[in-house]
Amino acid sequence: MAKKESVIYPYIPNSVPEIKEEMLKEIGIKEAETLYGEIPNNLRFKRKLNLPKPILAEWELKRHVMDILGKNKTCEENLNFLGGGCWQHYVPAVCDEIASRSEFLTAYAGEVYPDLGKYQAFFEFQSEIGELVGMDVVSLPTYSWGCAAGNAVRMASRMTARNEVLLPETISPERLAIIRTFCKSAVRKARIDVRLISYDSKTGLLDLESLENEISSKTAAVYIENPSYLGFIESQSERISKIAHDNGAMSIVGVDPISLGVVAPPADYGADIVVGTAQTLGIHMNCGGGGIGFIASRDEEKYVAEYPSLLISISNTVQEGEYGFGICAYQRTSYASRDKAKDWVGTTTGLWTIVAAVYMALMGPCGFKEIGQTIIQKAHYAIKLLSEIGGISLPFSSNSFKEFIVNFDGAGMSVTDVNKALLSHSIHGGKDISREFPELGNSALYCITEIHSRQDIENLVSALKEILK
Amino acid sequence: MKSQVKLRKYHAPVWSEPIIMEMSHRGERGILIPIAEDEIKTAIGDAESYVPEEMQRKELPKLPELSQPQVLRHYEHLAQETLGMEENIDISQGTCTMKYSPKVNEILARTPQIADIHPLQDEDTIQGVLQIIYQLDLFLREISGMDQFTFQAGGGAHATYINACVLRAYHDANGELGERNEVITTVFSHPCDAATPNTAGFKVITLMPDANGYPDIEALRAACSKHTAGLMMTNPEDTGIYNPRVEEYVKAVHDVGGLCFYDQANLNGIMGVARAREAGFDACHFNLHKTFSSPHGCMGPACGAYGVRNKLAKFLPTPLIGFDGKKYHLDYDRPDSLGKVREFFGNVQVLLRTYAWIMSMGADGLLEAAHVSVINNNYLSKLLMAIPGVTKRYAEDKIRLDQVRFSWEKLEKDTGCGTLDVQKRMIDFGVQSYHTSHHPWIVREPFTPEPCETYSKEDCDYWAAVLRQVSWEAYTNPKIVKTAPHNAAIHAINRDVLDDPKRWAMTWSAYLKKVDNNR
Numbered sequence: 001m002a003k004k005e006s007v008i009y010p011y012i013p014n015s016v017p018e019i020k021e022e023m024l025k026e027i028g029i030k031e032a033e034t035l036y037g038e039i040p041n042n043l044r045f046k047r048k049l050n051l052p053k054p055i056l057a058e059w060e061l062k063r064h065v066m067d068i069l070g071k072n073k074t075c076e077e078n079l080n081f082l083g084g085g086c087w088q089h090y091v092p093a094v095c096d097e098i099a100s101r102s103e104f105l106t107a108y109a110g111e112v113y114p115d116l117g118k119y120q121a122f123f124e125f126q127s128e129i130g131e132l133v134g135m136d137v138v139s140l141p142t143y144s145w146g147c148a149a150g151n152a153v154r155m156a157s158r159m160t161a162r163n164e165v166l167l168p169e170t171i172s173p174e175r176l177a178i179i180r181t182f183c184k185s186a187v188r189k190a191r192i193d194v195r196l197i198s199y200d201s202k203t204g205l206l207d208l209e210s211l212e213n214e215i216s217s218k219t220a221a222v223y224i225e226n227p228s229y230l231g232f233i234e235s236q237s238e239r240i241s242k243i244a245h246d247n248g249a250m251s252i253v254g255v256d257p258i259s260l261g262v263v264a265p266p267a268d269y270g271a272d273i274v275v276g277t278a279q280t281l282g283i284h285m286n287c288g289g290g291g292i293g294f295i296a297s298r299d300e301e302k303y304v305a306e307y308p309s310l311l312i313s314i315s316n317t318v319q320e321g322e323y324g325f326g327i328c329a330y331q332r333t334s335y336a337s338r339d340k341a342k343d344w345v346g347t348t349t350g351l352w353t354i355v356a357a358v359y360m361a362l363m364g365p366c367g368f369k370e371i372g373q374t375i376i377q378k379a380h381y382a383i384k385l386l387s388e389i390g391g392i393s394l395p396f397s398s399n400s401f402k403e404f405i406v407n408f409d410g411a412g413m414s415v416t417d418v419n420k421a422l423l424s425h426s427i428h429g430g431k432d433i434s435r436e437f438p439e440l441g442n443s444a445l446y447c448i449t450e451i452h453s454r455q456d457i458e459n460l461v462s463a464l465k466e467i468l469k
Numbered sequence: 470m471k472s473q474v475k476l477r478k479y480h481a482p483v484w485s486e487p488i489i490m491e492m493s494h495r496g497e498r499g500i501l502i503p504i505a506e507d508e509i510k511t512a513i514g515d516a517e518s519y520v521p522e523e524m525q526r527k528e529l530p531k532l533p534e535l536s537q538p539q540v541l542r543h544y545e546h547l548a549q550e551t552l553g554m555e556e557n558i559d560i561s562q563g564t565c566t567m568k569y570s571p572k573v574n575e576i577l578a579r580t581p582q583i584a585d586i587h588p589l590q591d592e593d594t595i596q597g598v599l600q601i602i603y604q605l606d607l608f609l610r611e612i613s614g615m616d617q618f619t620f621q622a623g624g625g626a627h628a629t630y631i632n633a634c635v636l637r638a639y640h641d642a643n644g645e646l647g648e649r650n651e652v653i654t655t656v657f658s659h660p661c662d663a664a665t666p667n668t669a670g671f672k673v674i675t676l677m678p679d680a681n682g683y684p685d686i687e688a689l690r691a692a693c694s695k696h697t698a699g700l701m702m703t704n705p706e707d708t709g710i711y712n713p714r715v716e717e718y719v720k721a722v723h724d725v726g727g728l729c730f731y732d733q734a735n736l737n738g739i740m741g742v743a744r745a746r747e748a749g750f751d752a753c754h755f756n757l758h759k760t761f762s763s764p765h766g767c768m769g770p771a772c773g774a775y776g777v778r779n780k781l782a783k784f785l786p787t788p789l790i791g792f793d794g795k796k797y798h799l800d801y802d803r804p805d806s807l808g809k810v811r812e813f814f815g816n817v818q819v820l821l822r823t824y825a826w827i828m829s830m831g832a833d834g835l836l837e838a839a840h841v842s843v844i845n846n847n848y849l850s851k852l853l854m855a856i857p858g859v860t861k862r863y864a865e866d867k868i869r870l871d872q873v874r875f876s877w878e879k880l881e882k883d884t885g886c887g888t889l890d891v892q893k894r895m896i897d898f899g900v901q902s903y904h905t906s907h908h909p910w911i912v913r914e915p916f917t918p919e920p921c922e923t924y925s926k927e928d929c930d931y932w933a934a935v936l937r938q939v940s941w942e943a944y945t946n947p948k949i950v951k952t953a954p955h956n957a958a959i960h961a962i963n964r965d966v967l968d969d970p971k972r973w974a975m976t977w978s979a980y981l982k983k984v985d986n987n988r
Contacts, residue, residue: 009834011569011762013925014841023926027847032840035847035868036742038711043747050611054831058573061829065821069582071597078594082587085812092500094537098544100579103553108565108765110552111902113893113957114481117547118767123975124489130976131530137975140768143623144812177809185670186637186650186698226524235521262516264526287598288588288813289770291623299979301970313973314488314980315966317959323488324962328973334626334664336908339673344664346626347758350767354544361489361540362499365529370502373516377505380513399521423591431589454506 007056075285075428079456083403083447084229084431085145085174086285089258090451092362095282099355109347112325119325121354122312125278128360129294132260132368133274134267136299139309141278141292142348146175148275148293149223149254150182154343155273155295155306156221156250157192164193164218166249168206171196172229173436175254179223192220201439204232204396206240215247221273225254226263230437230445231379231403232396233263241270256280259401261368262376273297282359283352292349292356304329308343371450375402378457379448385461386446391468395440402448406430409441411468418444418467425463474934479899480956484546490977492543493533499540531978550958552901554765558928560849561895561903563872563917564659564707566735566759571829574762574822583821588813592798598817599797603790605774605824612835613733613753614746615776619785620815625734626661628754628773629701631786631810632730633669635752635777636699638784638807639728649698653722655684657706660907662732671698678911682708682863690721697727704731704748705738707907707917708862709846709869719749728752728781734773736760737921738843738871741836745776752777762826763819772819786810841922842871845929849920852933858883858940862912871921874906877914886943886950888914893961894942894953898935 009015014023024030036044055061080088098104104118112119126138142148153165165183167176176194183192197214198207206224215222222244227233234240241251253266255276266274274296283290297303304311313328327333334341363371383397383404391411397404408418419429430444437443448457505513517525535543559567577583586595606618622628633652640646652666655676663673674692676684684702700722705711712718719729731745731753737760745753757763758771765771777785783805791800799814830838850873853859858880861873881887892902906915920929943950954960966972974980 007833007837009830009837011571011829012834012837012841012922013928014845014922015837019926020841020844023844023848027844027851032844035840035843035870036711036739038713038867038870039739039743040713040716043716043743045614045742045744045747049741049832049835051608051832051835052828054834055828056831058571058829061825062573062577064828065577065601065825066580066582068600069577069580069597069821071600072582072586073590073594074581074585075587075590076581076585080587080590082589084589086588088585088587090502094500094541094544096579097541098548100575101545101548102555103548103551104767105575106554106556106567106570106764107551107767108554108559108562108567109768109904110562111892111896112962113954113959114552114557114896114901115550115767116481116958117486117550120486120488120550121544121547124977126975127488127490127977128532130978131532135976136979136982139975143627146809146812174809174812178811181634181808181810184634184637186640186646187670188647190670233520233524235524238523260526260530262520262526264524265530268527269524284584285587286584287586287595287817289583289816289818291770291812291816299975299982304970304973311975313967313975314977315962315964317962319960322485322959324959326962326964326967328967328975330967334660336660338660338663338908339667339675341664341667344626344630344661344668346661347624347756347765347769347771349623349769350765352770354767357489358540358544361533361535361543362537363502364493364497364499364532364534366498366534367500367502368532369526369529370504374502374505376516376519377509377513380519381505381509384512399519419591423594428587428590428594450503453503454509 078426078428079459080428081430081446081460082428084445085172086288087280087447087449088285088451089280089449091282091284092359094362095355095358098358099351104351104354119312121357123314123325125353125357126312128357129296132257132265133255133296134265135274135296137297137304139295139307139311141294141353142309143293144291145254145275145277145293146178148295149175150179151308151343152252152273152275152295153179153192153221153223154182156252158306158342159302160220160250162218162220163191164195165220166195166197166214166222168199168224169196170199170204170228170230204230205234205236208236208239211243215243215249217248219247219249221250221252223252227256227259227401230396230405231401232399233401235399238269259372262372278356281356283355292352305332306342308345310345374450378452379404382448382457385457389465389468403445405440405443406446407441407443413468414442415444421467422463427460427463474930476898476934476938481958482549483958484550486543486546488977489533489543492535492539495534497534497536499535499537557900558924558932559901560918560920560924560932561901563904563919564735565904566737566919566921568762568921569923570762570764571826574825577825578818578821583818596797599790601824602820603792603797605820608827609755609774609776612740613776614744615753616779617782617785618774618776619789620772620774620820621786621811622773622775623811623816624769624771625756625773626665627810628775629661629732630665631775632701632752633666634807635781635784636728637669639781640698649696651696652699652701653689653692653697654701655706656911657708658701658703658732659734662701666701682710683712686714686717689718693721693725695725697722697725699728699730701730701732705870708874709872710864710867711870715748734759735871738839740839741832742839752781757819757823761823763822770816770819772816788814838922845920845924846871846873849918849929849933853936856937856940857944872917872919874912874915874917876912880940880943881914884943884947886947888916890950891939894939894950895935897954897956900932900935
């Protein structure tokens with residue numbers, strides 16, 4: 001073995017040689033090496049790991065990392081119009097405060113007695129999402145909206161004993177890729193076919209005739225989103241759920257809950273399972289690390305039995321009037337039943353769950369209503385001003401919530417070039433979707449939220465006018 | 470005998486917090502949001518006119534209405550009623566490596582340069598993020614001997630799911646998927662090593678331990694066939710015993726054309742000591758929230774960093790990070806990729822903390838962490854084995870690495886107090902409830918501590934003293950153990966509710982509908 005340098009590590013109390021020796025003596029051996037006697041010599045790693053020289057002093061480490069991170073241009077420095085699966089909303093200071101509470105930050109899988117607060121915050125998250133989507137069962141979240149959608153499709157397939165799901169062609173290609181992964185199986189008969197339903201080229205809305213044609217006795221579920229990936233609200237949602245139900249299929253709806261102060265809860269228009277993100281609820285984008293996705297349904301045993309997720313139920317204790325909590329129907333999970341479980345679960349997004357609970361409590365009913373109104377007004381103000389620029393058109397934008405397509409075909413510039421030019425104005429332009437949806441031409445997906453002021457929107461407009469002139 | 474260590478007086482904070490819906494006062498506001506300027510309102514009109522009528526919300530959601538200080542106080546109370554790793558000697562949660570997460574890394578992870586970055590920004594504006602991920606990939610390649618990592622998995626089980634998907638893609642590419650439909654795992658490997666291949670469509674064969682606690686190699690040989698897609702196992706397993714014949718297991722599976730995945734969720738005891746590559750594995754994963762110091766966050770966000778040898782790299786999810794000597798870039802052009810298992814490219818804040826931690830430790834520091842974790846474990850083991858009622862199963866003469874699966878079977882026989890009773894009593898002394906065992910319980914009345922390098926000798930002494938005290942109580946006054954907890958925020962809960970559809974309630978609205986059933 002290569003010789004180790006003698007360093008006292010601040011994170012390792014027993015790196016003090018005297019203490020280590022004392023402990024080894026207690027164990028009855030001379031050196032740590034002896035403890036590895038079970039590992040055959042040929043499996044031992046004999047050289048020293050080839051890693052950079054450590055930066056031992058905390059200040060130097062901080063400076064080293066900040067130097068690297070300084071190469072990033074944040075959405076605080078630049079004006080950002082990117083959405084498309086990760087969205088910039090304001091994160092209330094109280095959310096950051098609770099996210100940094102060491103108890104929540106550093107607890108893990110403890111039982112309810114030591115970790116009562118964690119369980120209660122989880123239950124409150126479930127309760128608040130339940131109010132927004134209109135459902136009585138909500139899961140502890142999984143990794144993202146796409147993962148939640150994949151789980152929900154698999155639930156529907158088991159519940160209906162059918163192996164096909166219908167999705168709108170306007171779905172986010174990224175979420176679609178995740179759903180496809182979840183629907184694959186090593187065994188042919190267990191695969192879920194993923195089929196795309198075309199959309200109305202004028203409105204972006206689902207083509208109901210295609211849906212009627214494609215749906216059959218093989219269809220487990222129809223999955224739609226509100227707002228859709230391309231930003232519009234699907235006005236035919238109730239009819240889509242009805243078509244699904246008329247054919248013995250389930251209706252799954254994906255939502256961004258920040259819209260649910262003004263947009264109807266999916267339960268009202270026939271959804272059987274609701275999924276969605278909670279990243280928009282007080283969680284920083286974290287370059288995609290803010291992902292979190294929930295599943296919700298009615299409170300029926302047949303649904304509960306199919307959830308892969310942990311579900312926190314309220315309970316009582318031996319003390320009158322005291323709330324307790326625990327995991328509902330634990331036997332159903334893969335922690336309890338390994339390969340006999342119907343799906344799998346693991347460590348997901350507990351801290352974000354708590355932060356989203358705080359956000360929903362801060363916002364309350366009025367906050368959700370106002371933020372929905374504000375976002376719509378600001379987005380449509382941007383739509384109005386942008387549509388007045390020569391060379392730009394905005395298809396499907398009449399029912400937009402916060403995102404909309406900006407098409408540059410008439411301007412004769414590619415989205416790549418427009419975005420490069422916008423960067424020199426310190427603006428992150430919208431997501432280039434010209435390869436995702438070639439039929440929509442040279443288009444970008446723009447996102448406006450409550451953080452954008454009138455001035456920000458007008459700055460974008462004047463930058464684009466300058467670039468396109 | 471009572472313990473020599475003086476146990477502290479402890480009581481958990483008790484706040485008897487109502488559910489937040491019960492705290493609501495009509496009209497109160499927790500935060501105000503930036504409403505659209507008058508010019509916008511004038512130009513645009515009512516927001517509702519842009520929502521199709523049939524899609525408008527008719528009734529406001531019944532969310533709580535509270536002022537900001539009251540919301541903050543409520544969640545601070547809930548925080549206090551949670552026993553974080555930083556607040557206790559968290560040797561308890563074995564297999565989870567409850568390691569200290571340096572505060573400086575937390576500060577770095579919260580800077581806008583990480584927190585307020587959008588993953589779809591132009592590559593030129595996220596060079597710092599991409600450099601961190603790329604370098605971390607190189608570090609983990611060196612630590613594992615693998616050739617390429619992906620960080621898309623948001624947790625350890627998610628990484629084993631990627632592995633199951635890689636098995637599928639690999640055998641599919643070879644035209645053998647139809648035939649290769651079996652995955653072998655061991656009962657002492659994490660449940661996800663059985664559950665994720667099952668979800669991916671494989672039939673799962675679980676090996677039971679032999680008399681010495683190793684997965685039965687004869688059973689493995691019998692299970693290997695042309696149907697074998699792969700093996701998914703840990704080593705050392707939850708018992709803490711390193712399996713010296715691991716190469717033979719790998720060879721048996723390779724000989725029939727299967728792939729071998731090494732679940733290294735907790736690598737801690739053998740970091741820099743032994744690698745997946747030398748043992749012959751094709752793939753492995755590390756939990757960055759365990760061995761690599763990112764905090765556990767009440768179950769995430771986390772990362773299962775998944776690494777493979779070259780021959781499997783083309784199947785990894787998109788995108789990967791590339792570097793041309795000048796610039797870092799996202800590589801989406803990967804035609805054989807299995808696709809995606811999650812949006813974007815990982816929990817970047819977790820990757821940043823991991824990068825910073827490795828940079829602060831270096832090769833020697835990682836090895837020191839491994840050594841100390843094994844020394845701590847053997848020291849603690851010696852203390853625990855001296856406690857009446859504690860035994861350990863299997864190969865008693867073998868040295869354990871990072872953890873040991875102990876048993877209270879004798880205590881249970883002698884006193885009627887089993888592991889779940891002890892688990893509830895120990896928290897009365899201010900330590901986290903221990904991990905018993907994953908299911909099924911092969912070792913009876915199990916418990917699995919893991920005193921990683923974070924914990925001092927004194928910490929180990931204290932933790933052992935708590936169990937010694939509980940054991941003493943079980944022999945002298947079992948009622949106090951049976952009726953625990955006594956110093957927690959709540960008393961023993963009614964577990965029947967959790968499995969009863971008439972009484973369970975996952976939301977406050979469901980609870981209100983069922984409240985009479987609970988009386």
